[in-house]
Amino acid sequence: MSGYAVCADVGSTFTKVAVVQLATGALVGAAARPTTVASDVLHGLDAAVAAATVDVPAAAGAPWYVCSSAGGGLRLAVVGYEELVTARAGQQVGLSAGARVVHVGAGRLDRAGLAGLRAARPDVVLLVGGTDGGDGEVLVHNATRLAAARWRVPVVVAGNVEVRSEVVGVLAGRGVPVTVADNVLPRIGVLAPLSARAAIRDVFLRHVIGGKRLSRGTRFARLVRAATPEAVLTGVEVLADQLPGDLVVVDVGGATTDVYSVLTPDERASGPARAAAGMLWRARTVEGDLGMRWSAPGVVVAARAERMLAPGELEVLTVAAAERAANPGFLAVDPDAWVVDWRIAGLAATVALRRHARGAAVGDGAGRDLRDVRLVIGSGGVLRHAGPREAVAVLDAVLTDHGGGWALPRSATPVVDDQYVLAAAGLLAAEHPDTAVGLLRRHLLGER
Numbered sequence: 310m311s312g313y314a315v316c317a318d319v320g321s322t323f324t325k326v327a328v329v330q331l332a333t334g335a336l337v338g339a340a341a342r343p344t345t346v347a348s349d350v351l352h353g354l355d356a357a358v359a360a361a362t363v364d365v366p367a368a369a370g371a372p373w374y375v376c377s378s379a380g381g382g383l384r385l386a387v388v389g390y391e392e393l394v395t396a397r398a399g400q401q402v403g404l405s406a407g408a409r410v411v412h413v414g415a416g417r418l419d420r421a422g423l424a425g426l427r428a429a430r431p432d433v434v435l436l437v438g439g440t441d442g443g444d445g446e447v448l449v450h451n452a453t454r455l456a457a458a459r460w461r462v463p464v465v466v467a468g469n470v471e472v473r474s475e476v477v478g479v480l481a482g483r484g485v486p487v488t489v490a491d492n493v494l495p496r497i498g499v500l501a502p503l504s505a506r507a508a509i510r511d512v513f514l515r516h517v518i519g520g521k522r523l524s525r526g527t528r529f530a531r532l533v534r535a536a537t538p539e540a541v542l543t544g545v546e547v548l549a550d551q552l553p554g555d556l557v558v559v560d561v562g563g564a565t566t567d568v569y570s571v572l573t574p575d576e577r578a579s580g581p582a583r584a585a586a587g588m589l590w591r592a593r594t595v596e597g598d599l600g601m602r603w604s605a606p607g608v609v610v611a612a613r614a615e616r617m618l619a620p621g622e623l624e625v626l627t628v629a630a631a632e633r634a635a636n637p638g639f640l641a642v643d644p645d646a647w648v649v650d651w652r653i654a655g656l657a658a659t660v661a662l663r664r665h666a667r668g669a670a671v672g673d674g675a676g677r678d679l680r681d682v683r684l685v686i687g688s689g690g691v692l693r694h695a696g697p698r699e700a701v702a703v704l705d706a707v708l709t710d711h712g713g714g715w716a717l718p719r720s721a722t723p724v725v726d727d728q729y730v731l732a733a734a735g736l737l738a739a740e741h742p743d744t745a746v747g748l749l750r751r752h753l754l755g756e757r
Contacts, residue, residue: 334747
């Protein structure tokens, strides 16, 4: 048996590989290569693994642990009973499962609702509604409408347990791929994400990866163990268990900026939505309009709306963002281009943290209290390729955002995940928990 593990994150732009020594959690090899979505993602993956293992010949036969967000990752739609309660609960669960929530619908599906659902082009639908023993009529109605519409996108049913059999029968009877999970909201104020999170992961691996046609054969689908955001969130959770305080991660990608936070449960939470739908103290939000390449124009629009731009900056950044969106493979190779990239990254990270803290992503206005955050970790290619000073400056912009309308962390240390060890740790956590902890302690907490 090999003493190493090969961990790979097949992203939308780059494929990153980390070779980890299982006994110590030491990172002994790393490489990144462009993701080859246009041909076959295995070409880029194999090239990245070969580069990462070239100086570690003993890792040649090591097992591979792969996560992926290539091809747009996992697109999830949530259809619930009532927007304030079950639809919001389903949205939180979907985000924790590593999905990008592209549609949230509430109430009885009608023609317009079905049209909106189709337009969102989800990979998976999370069908929720009613507490256990509560209302079941809307859940049955929505399942019936999907069945009648000859819906073929996989559905995860995670609603009122008392009508579960009827709902599954209606969907399966019309050929809808259906997977069952426990109710995400069994009682008012009790959020139960784990079963639905596992079911969404299972559907992602069985249906979505192969359906995106990222590779010609079945090898890639067999290699992938999780959606990248879910692997990262698992790594964040493992790291949080090693810390005395709260934790935030900001991942600035080409298409989205993701924020993960792990908070200590207390009595600070408030607001009607939280009281009804419960709260995930280990949570993720996704800002689909904030990114370094495809979504760069959205960063400029959002920063302008937040009044974050200096005089004369709007015109310069608008042109630069348009160039990056038109050419997602754009690489900054001169100082001027790097300065623009760092500025876009700082704006994306700051806006994303504002939304995460304010609660804008879920619309309850209560947000998340980040005052006790002790560690702020930055991730993403722009931070990995920047110098240490420039990368930390991006995080400092977040930590000094006094005009953002949210309570800043009182004593937080900025750290950059320049080797993408959070995803690697998340991939290793189930089978090699001690290795995952050792990897994070060595490479993010500076321990040896």
